[in-house]
Amino acid sequence: MSTATSAQGEGRTGDPDLAPVSAESLAALLVAGERPPRPGALSTSLTFGRRAVLKLKHVPEQLFDVTAFPIMNLLMFTYLFGGALAGSPSEYLQFVLPGVLVLCVVMITMYTGMSVNTDIQKGVFDRFRSLPIWRPAAMIGYLLGDALRYSIASAVMLVVGLVLGYRPAGGAAGVVAGIALLLLFSFAFSWVWTMFGLMLRTEKAVMSVSMMVIFPLTFLSNVFVDPATMPSWLRGFVDNSPVTHLASAVRGLMAGDPPGDDLLWTLGWSALFLLVFGPVTMRLYNRR
Template sequence: MTTTTAREPQTGEVAPVATETLTDLLVARRRPPRPSAWSASFTFGWRAVLKIKHVPEQLFDVTAFPIMMVLMYTYLFGGALAGSTTQYLQFLLPGILVMNVVMITMYTGVAVNTDIDKGVFDRFRTLPIWRPSAMVGYLLGDMLRYAIASAVMLTLGLILGFRPEGGVAGVLTGVALLIVFAFAFSWIWTMFGLMLRTEKSVMGVSMMVIFPMTFLSNIFVDPSTMPGWLQAFVNNSPVTHLASAVRGLMAGEWPADEIAWSLGWSGVLLAVFGPITMRLYNRK
């Protein structure tokens, strides 16, 4: 005789399951299908998005910080460097957009390190999923943060007088290129998140790398005003190529060389730091 749970299902509750049916499921030895790599990665990406929902303070670095940076550099240096804040904003905004997004990539490594410290990754490693999906999920979730930061800065720029001649297509293409580069660049910080012991160490090392890369570039000024030995470094920096590509796209141009360099650097970063990160993850 088949037995079922006594209580009748109510609205919103799961229907009762027959004891025989439940027994058949437990002894059938049939495993549910393994999730695909994309499915697992997007699930972890959604987990990263839910973190923002429950800890909205994480949005500070993609909202308040970009606003502060745009206002500060525009009105502190605009008149001195270009003679007009509006004229300087046309040059500055694409570059400082690159700077801000590149800087907030370090929080990927901080999040990884925090989850490791809490023991969350011990659970992830026991799941029958594609092994890199946890790392890829972090980066996919952070892409939303990069998009939010870009939207905040562009909105503020339009209010202050920024007028991209490339129109909507040029702006969206520039932001897409920036997000692709940021995705690849974030693998550096996932590596440090696995290597270092504390999140403060991750942030310290990240700032030591990011600050020289962003300030020694063409984000704020034209490299032609720099000494020759410094130009050699600045002109070959990946941040310089990326800023030039985004600036050109938003200005209505198609800087093919700079776009190629930016995509090439993205591929190199992903090819180098992706395998190193996964090797550390598998051995951690």
């Protein structure tokens, strides 16, 4: 048997009757078919968005900040400050619910930068950069996945608000328009945190810097109270804050009142965040 095996081996390697394998014939065999087309920007972005959604499926604890956190804030501020600020919690609820909705969703956006930084530390981004795909797709995928989280937070807030007695005078159309504006602003604002995720070295550093930015920006606004009662030096900042314009626009749309300048300011701020922080983020991503 060993003799036969040896003969077979010699036939495969040293038999002069077998045609030699050339590099050209091997290459022709490997690339005999047409190369598949390069994936488009939209399909690639949606693929990365699906990846972000699958993270929620495998780690459902990530939904805590879009469910329990909004409910806790709404109940706490409504029943703790409602009587003192508006005379009754039910009256204050009509004013504060759109504001708390803006507060919670805008604060959740900072987790985008933390997710980006985590993937960088794990080396996942090195694999993404080696793929023949549209470069911004990975970043946009994060933001599309987070848009689902923002939608869940908005739905949870509205359901709880309706149970507590919130009645939007703008009807379903006003509520949908308000949430759409909030999602648009959050998508644009998230580019700020992706920039931090690429710039800073650790996830803890991203969270610390993000909290230093997001807390003054959200609480120094008209989310909870009318700025008319504030000192003039503070009111100047509050009246020109992007969160103030966003909260006023969302509140107006849900209440059935035309938001006017606040809507234009919110769209302008969204465009500014995209035009400034989008290119900066991609430059950092390409150089990372």
